[in-house]
Amino acid sequence: MARHSRRTSPFPLLRRRVGSAALLSAAVALTACSDDPTGPSIEDRIDEIETIRVDLRDGSAHVAHTHGSGAAMHWHGDLHLHPGDEVELDVTFLDAQGDTIRLFDSGELALAASLSGASGALQIESHGDHLEVTAVGEGEGTLTISIMHDGHSDFSAPALAFEVVDHEPGADGVAVVRLLDHADESELAHTHDTGDDMYWQGHLHLHPGDELEVELEFLDADGHVIDLVSGDRTLMVSLAEGSASGVVELAAHGDHADIEAVADGEVEVVFTVMDGDEVVMTLPGLEVEVVTH
Incomplete structure (x- = not known):
């Protein structure tokens, strides 16, 4: 990481004559160490x-x-x-x-x-x-x-x-999956690539006690919404293999899921679209970080 500092701002013009050489010296010293006498220098910031x-x-x-x-x-x-x-x-x-x-x-x-x-x-x-x-x-x-x-x-x-990279549709023509806040449909994260190369751009950052309802939106290569979760198809959520229990609590509600932050830690959660007992699509693990304020 490269850092350099250069200061150019002059010390404000004194409004009255000061007879003290010590005060003048202090003014010169202040000019040398701050871009703005009323606040920290650029280097300090x-x-x-x-x-x-x-x-x-x-x-x-x-x-x-x-x-x-x-x-x-x-x-x-x-x-x-x-x-x-x-x-x-x-x-x-x-x-x-x-x-x-x-x-x-x-x-x-x-x-x-x-x-x-x-x-x-x-x-x-x-x-x-x-x-x-x-x-x-x-x-x-x-x-x-x-x-x-x-x-x-x-x-x-x-x-x-x-x-x-170009969009490349995967299962059922899905090119992108968006993770949305169920309350206001704002985006929390979205996927890139497809198949085994799919991964999440973004993660969830929560504090103990936070409760979040999420849903998934599936898009094709042209950005059109695919109704992947409807009828007999439901959305499931689980902890990824190797993730510790006790950090979050998960619950699925058909077309959306609940994530409750319980204790500090980092886990991955996995969303799966099911059609009865058949797996339609399994998404990569999404990182969830829980930290105390």
């Missing part, structure tokens, strides 16, 4: 970064977030798109308490991103506090997000993996 989140700007999905700090910082999740997709990404920087570090309000800093690997698969445009990404062709590589200041990078995040 960047040094507070502990976690980075990447989300779709419309609020429809979480893309990835970092774990660890310093040289050990790494991403959980990646950016998965299909040719023709256009998305805007919000990048949020958090401190050790989980509070947002407001880096872009003054306009001194701006987001940027560079590509490696199949760089021709994506086009990226910076809008200061967010990024606009267009998938123009198939390929995979990495995207490095930076915080720019006066034409140079003050901070570079670890490389975030991306891939751009």
Whole structure:
């Protein structure tokens, strides 16, 4: 992770003459250690970064977030798109308490991103506090997000993996599965790829005592909804093999399921569409993380 600091803001003009050389020296010292005498310097704010989140700007999905700090910082999740997709990404920087570090309000800093690997698969445009990404062709590589200041990078995040692939329908023509909040139908996660390569983009982050009702929406390659759970078909939910009991409690209700957070831990839950005793479709394990506030 690269960090640099450069300070250019002058100390405010003194409104009255000060005869004390000591006070003048203090003013010069303050100029040297802060971009803004009323708040922390840019370097101080960047040094507070502990976690980075990447989300779709419309609020429809979480893309990835970092774990660890310093040289050990790494991403959980990646950016998965299909040719023709256009998305805007919000990048949020958090401190050790989980509070947002407001880096872009003054306009001194701006987001940027560079590509490696199949760089021709994506086009990226910076809008200061967010990024606009267009998938123009198939390929995979990495995207490095930076915080720019006066034409140079003050901070570079670890490389975030991306891939751009065509939709390929799977069972019953299903190309994408969306996990929705049953209450308001907002998206919590969605799948990528099909068959044995299918995996979830996103995960559930809960606190003990949280109760969540979820449902699944099945889409074909053109984005049309497939009515996969209807009639005699029902949605079932279970813990993935190897997941510890006691972290969550699960219950299925035909067309939706309940997930109740019980205790701290990480598990995977598996959704299965059944037609009587016959398995129609089994989805990959979805990570559920339960942590105390």
